Amino acid sequence: MKLLQTIVVGYDGSSDSETAVRWALHLANETNANVTVVHATGMLEHLHNRFSRDEAPPALIALARECGFDEARLRWLVDDGDACSVLLRTAAPPIDADVLVVGARGHGKRVGLLLGSTSLEVTEHATTPVVVVPSSYVDR
């Protein structure tokens, strides 16, 4: 098995996605991997763009600094689509992620088994190993 080189992690600004990013940054620190943080832009975001396509959001930069992660190895990406499709596209070549990291819930308020659960849908369709970071995860 090759060493981890690229980690892709989903981010929607929710506390769950911040937890996932935090976990990914710690893993990257341990393995010297690069991290691509991706945000999926849905239809409604055209009405009120929450994130710049060119610059990582300040909260993400702050998180990287807090985790002692080298910002030069952090890549920010915004892509159009639903979260599941965007995560799968990003993890595919040319980025070719070694691991895909997602938060347990994100902004969704989903209550069912399948419908609308990004983490479950990603797990079902991904060809890359997926890590789902639980909401209750705390750095140790």
Added chain:
Amino acid sequence: MVLVINGAYDDSGHEDPGHPERPDRVRAAMAGVADLHLGSDLIAVPPYTASRAELARVHDGGYLDELGAFCYAGGGDIDQDTYATFYSWSIATNAAGAGLAVIAELQRRNDGVGFIAARPPGHHALADRAMGFCLLNNIAVATAALLSQGERVLIVDWDVHHGNGTQQIFWDEPDVLYVSTHQWPLFPGTGSAGEVGGRHAIDRTVNIPLPAGATGDVIRQAIADIAEPVIDAFSPTWVLVSAGFDAHRLDPMADFQLTSGDFAEMARSVATFAPRPGRLAMFLEGGYDLDALRSSVHATLSSILGRTHEAEKLSSGGPGADHVARVQRERLAALEMLHSTEEEETTP
């Protein structure tokens, strides 16, 4: 020529305060129909609820079960864009049924044009997933019904967003030709020119992605240069239109610069693809500026019905003319690659 529309049903229960996909949209579209003053030439068919068997032609059974259960449990946010309420299952199955009822009436009459003003819209709904405001894929349900009768269906999707759900559902279906003009990049991120259909349906998908700011002249040129030769070769027996009006210059959801006059002109052009009267139906998809929606529906239907109308001037001069040639090159390259792969596989 008569206009056949779906009968009204109560869609007020599918609403999320502040969400742009709202009941007022159908009211605006129907106001555009009323502005035609058709009198006895307007035929409203009774509401019809799509059966599970009719839905299951395009949607996975597990997804239908899950969606119904989710709604009857009270609903909620399915993703960052898409919601459902307690009433959404009932309303969505009526929206899917509306197209079936209108088509049945067109078949009975062998005349007229259909317009389905139903919501929630459908063209983003995948076989197994709701997204982009869509729960059930209304135009796909109607198309599948026609396929079961041996028809060959052209779907023209002029909504500003790519109809990823419709494309996915008929990706490998040789008796469906899917043609889409859409803004790119934009949600849902699919619809590149190189997506030309599955192995059994090569060249049955025609995607024409165009940049923000594109005007009607570019879209007309793209349809004439790229889509028309493929449509002529396909020779459809039915034409269905995913008629989204969010490509209008006033719509807040995207950045095309079309006018109601452009929609009228596109409709006139698309109507020529239908082999005879009674074989054209238009399904409301997007369109979120209510005034633009009303005037665009009015202009579109007036044009198809051959009635005089006042519409905004045709738009022109926007970016994208160079994209048309690029789209064609990318399509041809993708087709060449698929054909050469096929040849390699069949060579002993």
